[in-house]
Amino acid sequence: MAPAGRPATTRFPLPHPGYRGAVTVDEHSREITRSPTTFHWGRYEVVTSGGEIVALEPDPADPDPSPIGPGVAEADRAPYRITRPMVREGWLTGSGTRGGDRFVAVRWERALDLTARELDRVRTRHGNAAIYGGSYGWGSAGRFHHPQSQIHRFLAMAGGYTASVNSYSQAAMEVVLPHVIGGGPRSLEERGPSWPEIVDHAELVVSFGGLAAKNAQMVPGGPSRHTQVSWQRAAAGAGVRFVNVSPVRADTEPDLRARWVPIRPATDTALMLALCHVLLTEDLADTDFARRCCVGFDRFRDYVLGTADGCAKDAEWAAAITDIPAGDIRDLARQIAAHRTVINLAWSIQRQDHGEQPYWAGIALAALSGSFGRPGGGPAAGLGIAETGVRGHWSIAALPQPPNPVSPAMPVARIADVLLHPGATIDYNGARLTCPDIRLVYWAGGNPFHHHQDLGRLARAWQRPDTVIVHEAWWNANARHADIVLPVATPLEREDLALGSSDTTITAMHRAAAPPADVPTDHRVFAALAERLGFAERFTEGRTERQWVRELYERTRTRLAASNVDLPDFERFWTDGSASLPEREMRHDGGAFAALRADPDAHPIATPSGRVELVSDTVAGFGYPDCPGMPVWLEPAEWLGAAGAARHPLHLVSNQPRTRLHSQYDGARASREAKVAGREPVDLHPDDARARGIADGDVVRIHNDRGACLAGARLTDAVRPGVVVLATGAWYDPDADGLDRHGNPNVLTRDAGTSRLAQGPTPGTTLVEVSPAGPDPAPVRAFEPPEIVETEPAPGHHGPAHHCPAHGAGNHGAGEKR
Ligand SMILES: Nc1nc2c(c(=O)[nH]1)N[C@H]1C(S)=C(S)[C@@H](COP(=O)(O)OP(=O)(O)OC[C@H]3O[C@@H](n4cnc5c(=O)[nH]c(N)nc54)[C@H](O)[C@@H]3O)O[C@H]1N2
């Protein structure tokens, strides 16, 4: 143990394997160097001088670079960087709470020994299913250091782990669409119309959830060029008209001159059903396609017309729900029938209670529209996000994964339920899953205290396991709620290779700076743990990091050679900084669904019937009242038409942030400069603000029965009255009473599944009230590290938690409420 007051030695115990004979950063040279790198928001050139990064310059080939990039290097040297391994003091003494304690700085040897011993204790005593390795979330763009690949390989070799299925992005569509149109979870993105097709053939794009340019900045793996918005403009230039169905006007670019249909949030299904009603009753529906290429048309029609339940889903019915005038609904239906139309569905509309329904109803609307299976028409998912609709997919060979012997995987967004209710069952897509008794949570890549809903509830659930281990570079809420914090190198401090999905440039990511205090990469941490657990050779396969990067490149090269694509050898690639792949031919013929339209018997799709399933006997057979066998309007748990709206009369839209990727780099320039009074900005309509005595720039308190946060008011008539918009990603900063001082919407959002079918997340189903925060609102502390001590406590009377699980290691056994 280090003597009091003297910092522990923190050098990483294993020799540095990655950079032997490789390009290293010479900290003494004043020479200016330039090297390429890639983030999910684009490709940049890193300019260094004397080992310090002085600039990040967007790749000159990128016509529309993201403003997020240039400022992010500052986070690597910020006070909230973690430079030494840390252990929560209360975990050592068997007391305290996660998220509320001080941390003890320890030597690397000690941190690694504690981690390996605890993993071994849990797997031996409770079995590998007691280790939650779901570790959901984004990491950084490099494919070798992709943290989920690293942690899953490591935990699978350690005997397995409880994994997660589906995503926070798209869970409802990932599960429902295979029942409706067949194929895998991305079946609609892959088969929707491409932008060149839209430019040439479409006349109308009706987009539920808009085509927000802010969301086109991100492409998983990193884009070398951002072209999404220029395609939208090209379409507008070719005469395509856009309709933005969204509570937010800014969800389409002004130069598209879109018609704004300011819908009440969470009511898209009702609008879609009413559009179908107009098509059916005005004899505009494509009944030929619906009868030949779909199953269940008659039952769906009976539901829409009200023959079945006595309630016609007509324009007047929908007007009362959506707050869109019935005349506008009828007019929109006629426009859809008269034109080659894309029905685009943003992913946001399924991140809601019954989120399966708007996707299913959107397919039904497209099926009746006359454009399904015709070039430049039909249903699309996520057009406007990333480079959807732009180019085909190449990919880099992934880090090899051994099979994970533990099952079942749990629906990712049900994490708090799983932790709180071991032994309980969760219905999911026809199965019934039993929650394992999780004793250890291990996270590398992803931030549950960013992505999950109802963070107060998550913080309670987080008290249950014996141990939480996290790899993080920064003191964000993910690190603060852990017991063992293992700091890791950032993308600029390691070597890797990257390729954006739908991109054509592979980037050689050079190491541009040295990490502080010899902080290792995720891979080196796992290699050191594997050594302690006896499988180091299997984990590293004897390769250095540079050799792994080369290996993944060579595997990619071999695979592409089979498609007659030649890549240069590794040395050349590494020296050049990039390698180019050919542009893929973009589809131009109506795609997969054109064949279905032409001859459904000869070209069935991969559903049980081979047709588009307007009614699914499979889903109906599950007997879920919250997701019956066809698209229906089911009232959400919270919405502006609900009884609860009297107490909390504003609908919270918590969308993707313009100035960062989720919570990543919230402390860096682009995000910081957009804050209002130091808080996350919340957009509200001037009428709603006036009624509450709120002026532009005020600090406000947003609250409901689940929680409360402070935020900075921004008044704008670009949101419809009754709606407030608070983007995700402000670092969670709770005070002692749970008030988040910074503006993280997930203290307010609802933590319940979309339905028994997909169990997806439902942050879009959230009502709130907003009030002035009053004088002297508490300052934001999110970017100040927690209190750190240098000396390990003497074991308390409980003894170290991990040695004495009988004494309720952590707070296992505690109920949901504290
Ligand atoms: N209210 C609300 N909540 C939402 C959403 C919403 O619309 N509304 N959207 C949801 C969606 S779509 C998503 S995808 C999720 C996103 O949720 P996340 O993917 O969890 O969010 P990020 O902030 O990107 O978290 C990435 C974390 O990984 C860390 N990291 C980055 N690179 C590395 C690495 O190489 N190694 C290690 N060890 N760590 C690394 C970063 O520091 C960061 O803490 O949020 C979901 N949450």
Ligand SMILES: Nc1nc2c(c(=O)[nH]1)N[C@H]1C(S)=C(S)[C@@H](COP(=O)(O)OP(=O)(O)OC[C@H]3O[C@@H](n4cnc5c(=O)[nH]c(N)nc54)[C@H](O)[C@@H]3O)O[C@H]1N2
């Ligand atoms: N800059 C930036 N871009 C990103 C990300 C990021 O963090 N930052 N995250 C990426 C990720 S992981 C994902 S999954 C995608 C997500 O892509 P989306 O899910 O499409 O993105 P959101 O911004 O959540 O939602 C899009 C818009 O839908 C509108 N909307 C909200 N609720 C409703 C509703 O009930 N009905 C209708 N009609 N509209 C509604 C909102 O105004 C919102 O701006 O974005 C990606 N792009």
Ligand SMILES: [Mo]
């Ligand atoms: Mo996402």
